[in-house]
Every structure is written in structure tokens, then in C-alpha cells.
Amino acid sequence: MSSNDDAVVTGLGATTPLGGDVASTWDALLAGRSGVRRLDDEWVKEMPAQLAATLAVEPSEQIDRVRARRLDRSQQVAVVAAEQAWAESGAADAGVAPERIAVVFGTGIGGAMTLLGQDDVLEAKGAKRVSPFTIPMLMPNGPAAAVGLAIGARGGVHAPVSACASGAEAIRWGLDLLRFDRADVVLVGGAEAVVHPLPMAGFAAMRAMSTRNDEPGRASRPFDKGRDGFVLGEGAAALVLERASSAQARGARVHARLAGAGATADGYDLVAPHPEGEGAARAITAALRDAGLSPADIGHVNAHATSTPVGDTAEAAAIRSSVGEHALVAATKSQTGHLLGAAGALEAVFTVLALREQVVPATANLDDPDDDAAVQALDIVRHEPRKASLSAAVNDSFGFGGHNLALVFTTA
Numbered sequence: 001m002s003s004n005d006d007a008v009v010t011g012l013g014a015t016t017p018l019g020g021d022v023a024s025t026w027d028a029l030l031a032g033r034s035g036v037r038r039l040d041d042e043w044v045k046e047m048p049a050q051l052a053a054t055l056a057v058e059p060s061e062q063i064d065r066v067r068a069r070r071l072d073r074s075q076q077v078a079v080v081a082a083e084q085a086w087a088e089s090g091a092a093d094a095g096v097a098p099e100r101i102a103v104v105f106g107t108g109i110g111g112a113m114t115l116l117g118q119d120d121v122l123e124a125k126g127a128k129r130v131s132p133f134t135i136p137m138l139m140p141n142g143p144a145a146a147v148g149l150a151i152g153a154r155g156g157v158h159a160p161v162s163a164c165a166s167g168a169e170a171i172r173w174g175l176d177l178l179r180f181d182r183a184d185v186v187l188v189g190g191a192e193a194v195v196h197p198l199p200m201a202g203f204a205a206m207r208a209m210s211t212r213n214d215e216p217g218r219a220s221r222p223f224d225k226g227r228d229g230f231v232l233g234e235g236a237a238a239l240v241l242e243r244a245s246s247a248q249a250r251g252a253r254v255h256a257r258l259a260g261a262g263a264t265a266d267g268y269d270l271v272a273p274h275p276e277g278e279g280a281a282r283a284i285t286a287a288l289r290d291a292g293l294s295p296a297d298i299g300h301v302n303a304h305a306t307s308t309p310v311g312d313t314a315e316a317a318a319i320r321s322s323v324g325e326h327a328l329v330a331a332t333k334s335q336t337g338h339l340l341g342a343a344g345a346l347e348a349v350f351t352v353l354a355l356r357e358q359v360v361p362a363t364a365n366l367d368d369p370d371d372d373a374a375v376q377a378l379d380i381v382r383h384e385p386r387k388a389s390l391s392a393a394v395n396d397s398f399g400f401g402g403h404n405l406a407l408v409f410t411t412a
Contacts, residue, residue, distance in 0.1 A: 007178050007258040008247050008412065011089025011240030012349050013081040013189075017233050017336050020057030021084055026353050028056075029361050030385050034217035034335050036231050043197045049209035051216050052195045053233035053337025070133050071146055072111035077236035077342075078143035078191035079150050086151050089240035091185050094250050102155040102183035103148040104173045105238075106166030106190045108341030108399065109199065110140035116198055143191040143236070155183045161341070163399025164304070166190050167237065168344025171407055172261035174241045184246060189238030190345035200232060206271070208308060220338075221365035222305035222331035223312050223375050230306040233337030237346035254412040256352040259392070260291025266402030273311055273398060277318025283404035284322035284394055291408040293392055295323045298408075300360050300393035302351045305331035306338050315396070316374035328388055329380045330354070334364035344397035348407055351395040355411050360386045 012022045017035025019025035028035070035053040044050045059076035060068050063083075068076055082105070086092060091101075114137040121129050136142060141159035148157035156177070160169040167190020174188035203209045210229040212219040220231045247254055264286065266279035273280065288295065301319055305312050312331075319329065332350050339346055354360050366382040369375050392410045 005243045005245050007175050007241050008244045009239050009255045009258060009352055010242055010247050010252045011085035011091065012255060012352065013084030013088065014235065014237040014346060014349055015055060015057060015059065015062065015077050015080045016235040016346060017053035017056055020062060022349060029332060029335055029350065032362065032364060034364065035233065036216045036219055036337055038213055038216045047200055047204060049200065049204045049211050050213045051210060051219050051231050053231055054195055055234055072114040072137040072142055073193035074107055074111055074191045075137065075142045075146040077193055078105055079146050081189060081236035081238040082147040082187055083150055085238040085240050086187060090252055091240055091242065096185050098152050098154040100155050100184040101151065101153040102177050102186045103144055103153045104158045104160065104170040104186060104188045105144035105147050106160040106162065106170040106341050107140055107143050108161065108163045108166050108192055109194050111138035111142050112194045112199060113196055114138040116196055147187060151187060153187065162403040163401055164340050164343055165397040165399035165403040165405045166341035166344065168348065168395065168397035168405035168407055169263065170345065171239065171258065171348055172263060172405060175258055175261050178241060178243060185240065185242045187238060187240050189236060190342040191236035192340040192342040193234040195232060195234050203232065210307065218365050220307045220334045222307045222334050222363055223316065223370055223380055224366050225368045225370050227307040227309060227312065229308055230333065231337040233339040235339050235346065236342050237349045239348060256355050256412055257410045258407065259293065259410045260287045260408040262286025262290055262406045264404045266404065268402055271400045273314040275314055277314040279402060279404045280315060280318035280396060280398060281322040283406040284318065284396060287394065287406035287408045293408060297392045298323050298327050298394050299388060299390040300354055301327045301329045302347045302393065302395045303329050303331045304396050304398050306333055313370060313372040313375060316372060316378055320374045320377055323394060325377045325379065327379065328360045328386060329378050330361045331363040332361055344405060347397065348395050351393050351409050355390050355393055355409055358388060358390055360388055
């Protein structure tokens with residue numbers, strides 16, 4: 001695309017552990033509030049990790065009851081975030097043919113709540129009591145399909161499943177749809193809602209989750225010496241992408257430009273990252289190349305930084321080798337928890353807002369930075385948000401399977 005036809009962001013939406021929309025989530029993030037709490041369900045008492053970052057606003061309060069009953073929780077949050085972004089963008093009133101509107105919405109796990117819940121029904125009450133909506137509610141493309149129906153998209157509905165990189169991969173895919181002229185407007189994002197005994201037990205068995213049960217708000221501590229794993233979160237985030245020329249023609253507000261994207265695979269291990277962040281660094285470098293920018297242009301990195309001992313140091317090495325030591329780094333999972341397939345989309349929203357507002361959120365709970373050389377070298381913002389003069393920023397996301405995604409945004 002020409003410079004006048006760069007992809008731009010004209011709509012943002014989110015429902016998260018910090019707030020029921022983008023504004024409340026962003027305000028809570030900058031205020032340093034945590035969305036993590038100790039669960040009080042009976043089943044939690046058997047769990048080593050008893051923490052989660054649950055939604056600040058229940059989706060049943062944001063969509064009508066009849067529709068909610070036919071959607072898995074992951075689909076509910078996807079629709080909430082998507083409808084917010086769609087409404088803000090004004091694209092519905094722009095006269096775009098439905099055949100030129102596309103959706104790309106990712107999830108890491110999908111309708112696990114429905115799958116496991118209906119299995120309980122099957123075991124307890126028999127096959128005749130299983131809901132007829134079970135299959136549409138449990139399928140991994142369910143969030144994307146629900147969003148497509150909500151906005152009337154007929155130009156394609158796609159559902160990348162790349163573990164914790166799914167939301168970011170959806171954004172990259174949306175960029176390609178615009179570049180190859182396969183759509184004029186694309187609603188992209190990610191959703192996840194799996195705060196349930198089985199996923200939590202599975203992650204706990206891997207020793208991937210924090211067990212700092214008595215200090216919920218301090219449990220997620222990216223890059224800190226005391227980190228002991230991630231905190232599971234739930235929610236969704238969405239962005240509306242279109243060409244700059246069409247946004248300008250209809251007078252739409254442009255939050256930022258999506259300048260480039262990069263994707264690689266580690267080819268190293270199913271769940272462990274390459275210890276030097278080699279694949280992650282290649283993804284960031286590819287995104288910079290795609291955007292036509294140099295490392296020196298990047299003023300901010302929103303890091304994936306889940307608060308795991310191995311993952312954070314590998315990512316620090318990747319950022320240092322691909323971007324350098326000058327960029328202001330933020331690890332927002334310290335307050336939101338890890339939203340799995342929605343993480344990349346939510347953190348892309350945060351990256352866009354950092355550019356728009358010219359402020360980098362602080363990394364919470366970073367009291368004692370890891371002794372790792374790369375962590376020590378990076379300028380990780382902590383204690384308070386930092387005002388900065390930013391023109392370009394990177395958001396990176398990684399997932400089990402060795403998926404590495406990097407997105408480059410620039411100011412509008």
C-alpha cells in the first residue's frame with residue numbers, strides 16, 4: 001500500500017480485569033490498580049495457585065440475556081469488545097459493503113467453559129440434557145463467528161489459534177487482508193475466558209502459575225527476582241483497521257497506524273522459549289523491516305512478559321538484541337494477568353494508547369529487577385507511568401508452540 005493507504009486504527013474495544021471498556025481499563029492501568037484477586041470457589045481450595053484476574057464487569061451486564069445464553073463466555077467477551085470498537089470506529093455508517101468487511105479474531109483455547117460444563121451435564125444427567133448449542137459454543141472459531149455475526153461481516157471470518165500469540169496474529173492477519181485488497185475494513189482482536197479448574201490445574205501442574213496466594217495484587221511481577229509464574233486472566237480486546245485514505249475521507253478519528261508485523265517460529269521446544277530469545281528477536285526485526293523503521297525509531301516496547309522465570313529473561317534478550325537498550329519497556333500483565341489468546345490484542349490496544357497519549361505505563365511489582373544482564377540493561381518503566389515523546393512502538397507476543405509475533409505501531 002502507498003503511504004496514504006497505510007493501515008490505521010479507528011476503533012478500540014476491551015473488557016478486562018481492570019474495566020468493562022477501554023477508558024476504564026486504561027485509567028486503572030495508569031493508576032497502578034491490579035485486576036488480580038484470590039478466588040473463593042470451593043474447587044480452588046485444592047489448587048496450589050488460587051489466583052486469577054477475573055473480569056471487572058460481567059458480560060451479562062453488557063449484552064442481552066438471550067444472546068448471552070447461546071454464547072460461551074469467550075464469545076461473550078469477544079462480542080462485548082468488538083461491538084465497542086465497531087461503534088467507536090463509525091464504520092457501520094460509512095457505507096462499506098458487507099462483502100468488504102472482514103473479521104479476524106483469535107483465541108488460545110476457545111470454548112473450554114462450555115466443553116467442560118457440558119461434559120459435566122453428560123456425566124450427571126445423560127446425553128439428552130446436553131445443550132444443542134454445545135458445538136457452536138465450544139468451537140475455537142466461535143468468538144470470531146460471533147463477532148462476524150454481530151457486525152454483519154461477509155468478507156471473511158478467520159480465527160487464528162496460536163496459543164498466547166493468537167490476538168497478535170489476528171492483527172497481523174488483518175493487516176495482510178488490507179494490503180492484499182481482500183477487505184476494506186477489518187475488525188481484529190482476541191478473546192479468552194478459561195478460569196476453570198481444569199485449565200488452572202493443568203497450568204499449575206506445569207508450575208507455570210504464581211502461588212503467591214496471600215498477595216494477589218503482587219503476584220504477577222514481570223522481570224522481578226521474586227517472580228514465580230503468571231496469573232491467569234480473562235477478557236477480550238478488539239481493534240478496527242482500515243486504510244488511511246478511507247478513514248480520512250469519512251473524517252474518522254485515527255488512534256495510530258499499524259506500520260508493520262513480523263512472525264517467526266522458534267523451532268526449539270513446544271512450551272519453552274529459546275533461552276536467548278532468538279526467534280522472538282527475529283520476529284521483532286521482521287516487523288521493523290516490514291514497517292520500514294530502524295531500531296532507533298522505536299521509543300517503547302509493550303513486552304509479553306508473563307512473569308515466568310525463563311520467559312522474561314529470554315524476552316529481555318530478544319528486545320535488547322533487536323531494538324536495543326533505549327526503548328521504554330512496559331509489562332502490563334503485572335496488572336491484568338495473562339489473558340492468553342486475548343493478551344496480544346489487549347496489549348496492542350495499550351501500545352496504541354501509549355502512542356496516542358504519549359505515556360508509558362509502569363510495570364507493577366518490579367521491586368528487585370532480575371540480575372540477568374539483558375533485564376539490567378533495559379529501561380523498564382516502574383513505580384510510575386512515564387511521559388515520553390514517542391513516534392513508534394513495538395508490541396510483542398509469544399505462545400506455546402514457539403509462536404512469535406511482533407507488531408509495530410506509529411503515531412497518527
